[in-house]
Amino acid sequence: QDRPEVSRLLDHLRPGDVLTVTRLDRLARSTTDLLHIAxxxxxLGAGLRSLAxxxxxTTSPAGRMVxxxxxxxADFERSLIGERTSAGRAAAKAKGVRFGPKPVLTPEQIAHARQLIDGGQSVSEVARLLGVHRATLYRALPQ
Structure with missing residues (x-):
């Protein structure tokens, strides 16, 4: 998405200009990218023309139609990809797959941290002892 030269090119166009490229793949990285640029x-009121x-x-009615x-x-393809991804995630969850990063603290470490805090040590001290940030400890400990 971050293509400074393409952005600079588009910023220089004025109404009535026609952006001519040798091939569309030299302008856009994907169909979606091409459609966003178009x-x-x-x-802007400018057109697009490809030599190849x-x-x-887009300066002609037939080109705009295509x-x-x-x-x-492209919109249909995006919808299909989204549906397949959702179905795949649901199937994986049904099989017990957990998404996201692995927990930093084991259940034993969390229980030990609870004992230390209940014993009078501060959350900061316990977090330093376990090598985690205080916020990680707060998230792991039930209130």
Missing amino acids: ERLKI EPWAD LTIFAGI
Whole structure:
């Protein structure tokens, strides 16, 4: 997403300008990226033309139509990916897979920390002893 030269290029365009590229893959890294750039060009009032892909010409009605179709396909693909990801996560959770980072403290360490705190040591001292931040200890200890 962070492409300073592309951003500089787009910042220099004025209404009526046509951005001409040799190939679309030289401008955008993905279909979604291309569609975002094309939308930004549309807002600016500029066009897009590719020398290698004659169908990619937003200065003509046919080129705008093709780009609109690609936008629909990209949106459909994003939806499918999201559904597959959700289904995969649900299946993994059903099998007992835990997501996220592994717990820093074991249940035994948490029990030991509770005993030390109940025994009068401060949370800061116990956290230093266990090699964790105070906030980690506070999250691990039930209130």
